[in-house]
Amino acid sequence: MNRLILEPTEVGVINGACAEFCGTAHAQMGFRVVVVPETEFTEYVRAQAQPAAVPESEGLDLFIRNGCAACHAIRGTPADGVVGPDLTHLASRRTIGAGIVPTTVENIADFVASPDHFKPGIEMPAFGMLPKDEIAQIAAWLGSLE
Amino acid sequence: MTERENTAADGPDQEDEEVRRGQEERLRKVWAAPKGWRYWSAVNNTEVGIWYTAAAFGFMLFAGVLALTMRVQLAVPENDFLTATFYNQVYTLHGTVMMFLFAVPIFEAVAIILLPEMLGARDLPFPRLSAFGFWCFRIGGVFVAGSIFFDAAPNAGWFMYPPLTTDERYTPGYGPDIWLLGLSFIEIASLAAAVELIVGTLKCRPPGMRLNLMPLYAWYVLVVAGMILFAFPPLIAGDILFELERMFDWPFFDPSRGGDPVLWQHLFWIFGHPEVYIVFLPAIALVAMIVPTFAQRPILGYSWIVLAAVGTGFISFGLWVHHMYTTGLPAISLGFFSAASEAVAIPTGVQIFVFLATLLTGRVIFSVPMLFVAGALATFVIGGLTGVMVALAPFDWQAHDTYFVVAHLHYVLIGGMLFPLMAGVYYYWPIIGARKLSDRLGRIAFWLMFVGFNVAFLPMHWAGLMGMPRRVWTYPEALGVGISNLVSSVGAFVFASGVMVIVWDVLRPRGREPYAKRNPWNAGTLEWLARMPAESWGVRSVPVISSRYPLWEQPNFVDDVDKGRFYLPDAEEMKRETLVTTVLDGKPLLCLRVPGPSFMPMIAAIMTGAVFIFATFHWWTLTITAMVLSIASIIIWLWRGTAQIPEKAEKDVGLGLKLPLYKSGPDSIGWWAMFITMTGDATAFVGLIFGYFYFFTIHADFPPPTAVGPGVFWPSIALLLFASAWTAALFARILNRAGRVGPARGLMAAGSVASLAASATLLWGPFTNGLDPSAHVYPATVWVLAIWTAVHGGVGGLMLGYCLARSYADRMTHEYDIDISNVALYWHFAGGTALVTVATLAYFPMLM
Numbered sequence A: 001m002n003r004l005i006l007e008p009t010e011v012g013v014i015n016g017a018c019a020e021f022c023g024t025a026h027a028q029m030g031f032r033v034v035v036v037p038e039t040e041f042t043e044y045v046r047a048q049a050q051p052a053a054v055p056e057s058e059g060l061d062l063f064i065r066n067g068c069a070a071c072h073a074i075r076g077t078p079a080d081g082v083v084g085p086d087l088t089h090l091a092s093r094r095t096i097g098a099g100i101v102p103t104t105v106e107n108i109a110d111f112v113a114s115p116d117h118f119k120p121g122i123e124m125p126a127f128g129m130l131p132k133d134e135i136a137q138i139a140a141w142l143g144s145l146e
Numbered sequence B: 001m002t003e004r005e006n007t008a009a010d011g012p013d014q015e016d017e018e019v020r021r022g023q024e025e026r027l028r029k030v031w032a033a034p035k036g037w038r039y040w041s042a043v044n045n046t047e048v049g050i051w052y053t054a055a056a057f058g059f060m061l062f063a064g065v066l067a068l069t070m071r072v073q074l075a076v077p078e079n080d081f082l083t084a085t086f087y088n089q090v091y092t093l094h095g096t097v098m099m100f101l102f103a104v105p106i107f108e109a110v111a112i113i114l115l116p117e118m119l120g121a122r123d124l125p126f127p128r129l130s131a132f133g134f135w136c137f138r139i140g141g142v143f144v145a146g147s148i149f150f151d152a153a154p155n156a157g158w159f160m161y162p163p164l165t166t167d168e169r170y171t172p173g174y175g176p177d178i179w180l181l182g183l184s185f186i187e188i189a190s191l192a193a194a195v196e197l198i199v200g201t202l203k204c205r206p207p208g209m210r211l212n213l214m215p216l217y218a219w220y221v222l223v224v225a226g227m228i229l230f231a232f233p234p235l236i237a238g239d240i241l242f243e244l245e246r247m248f249d250w251p252f253f254d255p256s257r258g259g260d261p262v263l264w265q266h267l268f269w270i271f272g273h274p275e276v277y278i279v280f281l282p283a284i285a286l287v288a289m290i291v292p293t294f295a296q297r298p299i300l301g302y303s304w305i306v307l308a309a310v311g312t313g314f315i316s317f318g319l320w321v322h323h324m325y326t327t328g329l330p331a332i333s334l335g336f337f338s339a340a341s342e343a344v345a346i347p348t349g350v351q352i353f354v355f356l357a358t359l360l361t362g363r364v365i366f367s368v369p370m371l372f373v374a375g376a377l378a379t380f381v382i383g384g385l386t387g388v389m390v391a392l393a394p395f396d397w398q399a400h401d402t403y404f405v406v407a408h409l410h411y412v413l414i415g416g417m418l419f420p421l422m423a424g425v426y427y428y429w430p431i432i433g434a435r436k437l438s439d440r441l442g443r444i445a446f447w448l449m450f451v452g453f454n455v456a457f458l459p460m461h462w463a464g465l466m467g468m469p470r471r472v473w474t475y476p477e478a479l480g481v482g483i484s485n486l487v488s489s490v491g492a493f494v495f496a497s498g499v500m501v502i503v504w505d506v507l508r509p510r511g512r513e514p515y516a517k518r519n520p521w522n523a524g525t526l527e528w529l530a531r532m533p534a535e536s537w538g539v540r541s542v543p544v545i546s547s548r549y550p551l552w553e554q555p556n557f558v559d560d561v562d563k564g565r566f567y568l569p570d571a572e573e574m575k576r577e578t579l580v581t582t583v584l585d586g587k588p589l590l591c592l593r594v595p596g597p598s599f600m601p602m603i604a605a606i607m608t609g610a611v612f613i614f615a616t617f618h619w620w621t622l623t624i625t626a627m628v629l630s631i632a633s634i635i636i637w638l639w640r641g642t643a644q645i646p647e648k649a650e651k652d653v654g655l656g657l658k659l660p661l662y663k664s665g666p667d668s669i670g671w672w673a674m675f676i677t678m679t680g681d682a683t684a685f686v687g688l689i690f691g692y693f694y695f696f697t698i699h700a701d702f703p704p705p706t707a708v709g710p711g712v713f714w715p716s717i718a719l720l721l722f723a724s725a726w727t728a729a730l731f732a733r734i735l736n737r738a739g740r741v742g743p744a745r746g747l748m749a750a751g752s753v754a755s756l757a758a759s760a761t762l763l764w765g766p767f768t769n770g771l772d773p774s775a776h777v778y779p780a781t782v783w784v785l786a787i788w789t790a791v792h793g794g795v796g797g798l799m800l801g802y803c804l805a806r807s808y809a810d811r812m813t814h815e816y817d818i819d820i821s822n823v824a825l826y827w828h829f830a831g832g833t834a835l836v837t838v839a840t841l842a843y844f845p846m847l848m
Helices: A038-049 A058-064 A105-113 A132-142 B003-008 B017-031 B038-043 B045-074 B084-118 B127-150 B175-203 B217-247 B263-297 B304-318 B331-343 B347-361 B370-390 B393-399 B404-432 B439-466 B482-507 B559-563 B602-615 B620-641 B671-698 B713-737 B740-767 B777-808 B818-847
Strands: A012-017 A030-035 B576-583 B588-593 B650-654 B656-661
Touching: A058 A132, A105 A132, A132 B017, B003 B038, B045 B084, B045 B127, B084 B175, B084 B217, B084 B482, B127 B175, B127 B602, B175 B217, B175 B304, B175 B602, B175 B671, B217 B263, B217 B304, B217 B777, B263 B304, B263 B347, B263 B370, B263 B404, B263 B671, B304 B331, B304 B347, B304 B656, B331 B347, B331 B393, B347 B370, B370 B393, B370 B404, B370 B439, B370 B602, B393 B439, B404 B439, B439 B482, B588 B650, B588 B656, B602 B620, B620 B777, B671 B777, B671 B818, B713 B740, B713 B777, B713 B818, B740 B777, B740 B818, B777 B818
Parallel strands: none
Antiparallel strands: A012 A030, B576 B588, B650 B656
């Protein structure tokens, strides 16, 4: 295992990309390093450690009922899957799918409907067969998880 | 030579035109290629060489089309011309095909055509082996390249790094298996060609051509074939480990069971870096032949260039880690390999300066081949300079796996390999096609290729430094490399149009265009003795050489050769013959009867190919059937075609010289071929042993203290049995030579039984101790070493049985003993392999 240690010297957003060929979607493995002052960073870490502030919505219900929780965890809810990314503070992220598109409710909805369209070879199944309004509700709810 | 000398010999009168015409008719008939459908049974170097070259160029055009589809996809950001999964297949195949099916085979192909001509030999020593190699290459190549039409091509890069490629989840399907098995098969063909070319260079030179009079091309062939011999076997060893992991879950590269993915990277790059020079040196060899011709003077610094070629060959084996700077190896390793990588620039520079000096001191005739040579040197120097940059570890950390490296490697390969090769095509075409290629089309092609190349690849340096990674099927617009990629794509098509001009120039109908005059460029080396159109016999008589440029420096040379005033001007017995000489001084040793056309090499190649192809799809019954048929076809081929007892002990080869027609031991070519093959085999074995000690080095406890090994008892018994088989083979040879055929036969039988028993006993150790190869890397390593050695025992047993049968069939006698002599040599290597294996598996763990 190799660890890469970076020492930031100025505040800002720095782009990175996966260099070693890693599989089908190698072209889309972008990442961002956000450099902030130390106090802001401590605050960020504290906020991320909190469970989700789950708003009252049918979104959570649909999320559980359609099986999303089998893979995704949302701390503070019964969702505790470990296969996919943890979505506890999804809305606080700048992008979804490792830098492919900005985090908007619309993008989340499209992603849920056909993830393969965004990221070829992704293991998440497409949920395009769900009624449109259910997807919209799930997306809106996920989009509110600050 | 004067006429007086010639008439002094009591041979035929070469001054009589009638006599010469009769000789020429016999030679023509003996060396003629078969007609009709039997044409494909031809084995002569001219036919096989041309098929080989055409096939390799075909694969190049195919991989070129793949490159163009990639450039279309990348022309604009976020394009969807190709899907991600298909793009990954395309880029993997582009690299794989260009490297394994074009760059290396084209060296073998061109050398098969040119080497005998340059050495005044009528053929290479093992024409059927060349043919076998060609058919293997053709079958394996079509299998690997064709997989893309079934959407089943390998898709994880030409370097196939685990764990991506060993895990079914990430690489479902047969892609990696097609890569591993298809290419292992082609690697065998490469090794066959290497053996052929080394023996050809060392033993089939004309009388008087001492090593230091060899054309530079032959030197390069010797160096490169030697490099293949030491570079390909580690990859074959790696392929074996890899395929065992994919097929049977033996965890060589799986860290959770003690394996290590970095081992594959070592084995791959121990092959992969010399590979770059295996590709580069033969092309520079063409430059070394072209430059003196167009400077109209001998090459300056002959010894410098030889030393530089040998030096490059050596250093290239100490550079492989510069492909692995980012794997987290210790800084001391990086420092060493960084320094070695810088050092290789020195011999490379020497070669380039020698060419420049030769041109500066000569009167340069400018022509299409020279144009390509000039373009090659300029392009290669740019690639070399960026190479010096990426050889520095800190710079490499930034540029690693970006388009900067893509630009670098294409400058090196196209400047160092493709442009010189095109120079060679224009230069040597008269030998093949009896006419020069078009000067006008050649110039158009050169400028399209040269400009197109730079337009395509120069911007990639910037794209890379701006952060565009390699092997991506698309890139976001925000990265800001859209314009640069569009320019690259346009350049790629301009380049491709230049290639098409050459294809047209080669294939266009010639109508009544007259033949070129003989030696059209006024060159000085033997290959230009060829008549226009060339005769199938190669040289009219095998000349005596006393100069590096006999056509320039030996008086009345061409006329003497043509009038048959040298050796072998006739084929009295209607058999294909060429001379074998001593390794250092080129003294005549033997008149070699070379085998003629046969379908056996093709059949053997088809059977061997079937083994690999069936194994890819896990059709085990078919695999084993094909394996049996493949062994049978090889035995039939050997039985009917090799070590044939001649009708008389010696013959008059001309100039009053009588030479034997049969020799065994180090004077024979078969002994050398066995020696060289087994050197390659031993190298592969060292690759496997390296694996064992690699795990010993990276783990605090290897073998794991709790693990059960193969024990000491059974391996020791196996070693005893191997030693007795080894001794039996040795004494069978000695007794047979001494005329005591009966006891010799007894030893062959006993040795055969002992070696089979040895193999079984060696496998019994791990089996009876219940070693489960999929549990941990330790039992897997034990098994793979035991199996490797057991297979050698099995083959050795088969060989001794073959000798026994030959002896009973009177095809091997106490005088004519090539078979047992070569088998005894095999046993030296097999015995050594058994000793090292048992010492490693049974005794080494006791030291700890």
